[in-house]
Amino acid sequence: MPSPMEIYKLLPKTNCGKCGEKTCMSFAFKLLNGEKRLEECEPLFSPKFEVSRKKLEEMLAIVEKAKETGLIVNEDLCTGCANCVVSCPVHVEKDPYNAAMGRGIEMEEPILRIENGVVRVINLSLCRRYGKERTLCVICRENCPTDAISFVEEA
Amino acid sequence: MFEFTKLMKFDVRVVVAEDILHEGDKAKALCSRELAEKLGVRNGDSIRLTRGDVSVCFEAEVSEFAEGVDIVIPSGYFAARLAGLENPKRFEAEVEKCDGADSI
Amino acid sequence: MGVVCTACSCLCDDIVIKDGKIYHACRKGCMLLTGEREKTRVEGGEADVEKAVERARELLKKPLILGLDNVCCEAQKAALKLAEETGAALVDHSLLSGGELIMFARELGREIEFEKFRDEGYLSFYWGANPHNSLPRHLSRFTYYPRSGKRQRGYEEDRFLVVADVRRSETAKIAEKSKSGLFLKVEKDGELVDSLLKAAEGKAGKYVEAARVLKEIEKAEVNAIFGGSGLYWGLRDLTKLGELVEKLDISFVPLTSKANMRGFAELMMKKAGSLCYDFGEGREIGLEDLPAVFESCKSVLVVGADPMRTFPHSLVEKLAGKDVIIVNSLKSVTSRVIDVEVVIATELSSFSGGRMIRSDGVEVEISSQPSSQPESLRDAEVLEMLR
Numbered sequence: 001m002p003s004p005m006e007i008y009k010l011l012p013k014t015n016c017g018k019c020g021e022k023t024c025m026s027f028a029f030k031l032l033n034g035e036k037r038l039e040e041c042e043p044l045f046s047p048k049f050e051v052s053r054k055k056l057e058e059m060l061a062i063v064e065k066a067k068e069t070g071l072i073v074n075e076d077l078c079t080g081c082a083n084c085v086v087s088c089p090v091h092v093e094k095d096p097y098n099a100a101m102g103r104g105i106e107m108e109e110p111i112l113r114i115e116n117g118v119v120r121v122i123n124l125s126l127c128r129r130y131g132k133e134r135t136l137c138v139i140c141r142e143n144c145p146t147d148a149i150s151f152v153e154e155a
Numbered sequence: 156m157f158e159f160t161k162l163m164k165f166d167v168r169v170v171v172a173e174d175i176l177h178e179g180d181k182a183k184a185l186c187s188r189e190l191a192e193k194l195g196v197r198n199g200d201s202i203r204l205t206r207g208d209v210s211v212c213f214e215a216e217v218s219e220f221a222e223g224v225d226i227v228i229p230s231g232y233f234a235a236r237l238a239g240l241e242n243p244k245r246f247e248a249e250v251e252k253c254d255g256a257d258s259i
Numbered sequence: 260m261g262v263v264c265t266a267c268s269c270l271c272d273d274i275v276i277k278d279g280k281i282y283h284a285c286r287k288g289c290m291l292l293t294g295e296r297e298k299t300r301v302e303g304g305e306a307d308v309e310k311a312v313e314r315a316r317e318l319l320k321k322p323l324i325l326g327l328d329n330v331c332c333e334a335q336k337a338a339l340k341l342a343e344e345t346g347a348a349l350v351d352h353s354l355l356s357g358g359e360l361i362m363f364a365r366e367l368g369r370e371i372e373f374e375k376f377r378d379e380g381y382l383s384f385y386w387g388a389n390p391h392n393s394l395p396r397h398l399s400r401f402t403y404y405p406r407s408g409k410r411q412r413g414y415e416e417d418r419f420l421v422v423a424d425v426r427r428s429e430t431a432k433i434a435e436k437s438k439s440g441l442f443l444k445v446e447k448d449g450e451l452v453d454s455l456l457k458a459a460e461g462k463a464g465k466y467v468e469a470a471r472v473l474k475e476i477e478k479a480e481v482n483a484i485f486g487g488s489g490l491y492w493g494l495r496d497l498t499k500l501g502e503l504v505e506k507l508d509i510s511f512v513p514l515t516s517k518a519n520m521r522g523f524a525e526l527m528m529k530k531a532g533s534l535c536y537d538f539g540e541g542r543e544i545g546l547e548d549l550p551a552v553f554e555s556c557k558s559v560l561v562v563g564a565d566p567m568r569t570f571p572h573s574l575v576e577k578l579a580g581k582d583v584i585i586v587n588s589l590k591s592v593t594s595r596v597i598d599v600e601v602v603i604a605t606e607l608s609s610f611s612g613g614r615m616i617r618s619d620g621v622e623v624e625i626s627s628q629p630s631s632q633p634e635s636l637r638d639a640e641v642l643e644m645l646r
Contacts, residue, residue, distance in 0.1 A: 172489075222427040224425060245425065259596065
């Protein structure tokens with residue numbers, strides 16, 4: 001997973017403001033968390049920055065993939081105990097009469113669900129670790145005794 | 156690892172417990188870190204457990220879940236070979252390295 | 260109503276099978292629901308049920324009826340009647356997996372239903388049990404993780420988890436890592452019983468953490484010890500455990516992992532006054548009697564069990580040369596490794612309908628489900644046919 005500094009080093013570093021951000025560093029942060037797209041930096045698409053732009057496109061492709069599979073389940077270690085499903089604060093809020101009470105989760109697209117005996121990632125966009133107002137939530141991982149769950153940044 | 160560990164035999168405490176992830180057609184056993192270091196065993200190595208006149212070879216996995224005892228074997232066919240009526244869940248056995256784990 | 264999973268004695272009734280996927284069942288449940296199914300055969304060749312039943316009836320002489328912990332109450336009753344009629348010895352796995360804890364709990368009369376604990380329970384004390392493997396959804400459905408009833412603030416504030424075990428199991432790891440948990444590594448269970456009794460009198464015993472357990476118990480009215488087979492084998496004599504449970508004014512629930520071991524125990528206690536009984540000799544069967552029982556039978560009827568996986572081989576080897584009949588839904592190791600005269604394939608217990616009794620004594624209705632093998636008979640039907 002690239003850092004903001006690694007992204008910044010490949011940007012024009014002119015602080016021109018055309019992307020709507022005051023500084024290129026600020027743009028680098030917002031690229032990483034998905035609030036800005038590479039196309040919003042006009043100078044980057046001039047021939048002068050072609051090499052840097054290609055490198056940035058590769059780096060951000062990794063970030064995109066991480067966002068899709070940001071939570072990794074090692075199925076060989078999962079017993080399907082559902083501790084993660086039931087303890088997830090988002091599930092508790094959105095499915096109070098099923099998942100929160102320990103029953104099979106009923107909400108349409110939960111973050112996690114037990115399918116065929118192991119936990120599957122269904123809809124990570126609801127997870128508190130991702131998105132604009134993200135928090136460092138580790139509840140699912142902490143309640144898995146076999147360490148079947150890990151987060152991409154650590155993998 | 157020193158080769159002479161192949162000649163070592165130790166008395167060990169064995170616990171039989173349900174283990175969904177490790178029970179199957181191939182004999183597997185969880186080994187504590189302490190025993191693994193003593194015996195010179197790594198993940199995938201084979202160990203022979205002998206109790207009385209019965210021996211079974213297991214594929215060892217060094218595991219935190221064997222901490223507190225020496226060996227944990229999943230309840231199932233291979234545990235049933237070794238266990239006796241006096242206490243089918245906890246017993247003592249002799250352990251040594253061997254080649255290849257038993258399978259059904 | 261969902262499908263009821265019969266892989267363990269949680270008897271989870273919220274399983275959904277849809278579009279080729281199984282939802283909410285743990286790995287153990289899935290292994291049961293997707294396991295390779297048995298085929299009816301006589302002397303190795305495929306046969307129809309009528310022929311197999313006919314051959315089995317010929318072979319059933321001075322039988323040992325073995326298993327019965329994974330079949331419904333109706334099948335257990337049919338097996339009991341068959342045992343009475345044929346003078347069979349009736350043996351399940353309870354003598355080896357702490358079935359005495361069921362008798363102990365019934366006599367003590369301090370059990371609690373899992374749903375009530377889910378709604379009101381504070382401290383769950385798993386003693387000699389590792390539910391993470393034996394009853395995988397127990398913590399998430401009933402004890403530590405659910406937010407329900409009076410326990411809306413979940414495991415962080417409204418629950419406390421104690422695990423006493425000889426090793427640091429998966430459940431012990433959860434307790435150890437948590438701020439609202441405690442792992443007691445125990446060498447001798449009797450010493451922990453003593454320590455807790457002493458702590459109740461304000462004295463210190465070998466395990467100083469016993470005082471903390473008591474302090475936590477005092478925080479709430481509803482607390483429970485869930486005792487597994489490790490507790491039974493660690494103590495054997497349960498007298499002091501009974502004193503402890505009374506002294507702490509706490510609930511006690513036996514945790515047996517086999518789906519309907521409780522059902523069999525209830526039936527046998529009512530009909531024969533003991534967990535296992537020899538209807539031929541007219542006497543109770545204890546642990547020390549098992550070798551003689553296995554030796555003296557002429558035929559073995561295995562019902563819903565896999566003895567080569569669950570009974571010590573020093574016992575099972577005594578069945579060599581005897582006529583073996585298996586009544587089961589899933590292919591077993593036993594049918595692979597020993598010579599079996601007759602195999603009668605039955606419907607999966609999760610689909611066959613009937614009743615089972617959960618670990619906490621609550622009866623669970625198993626609804627009949629469409630099956631991939633609709634021609635398979637239910638265990639109870641086959642056992643009736645054998646009479």
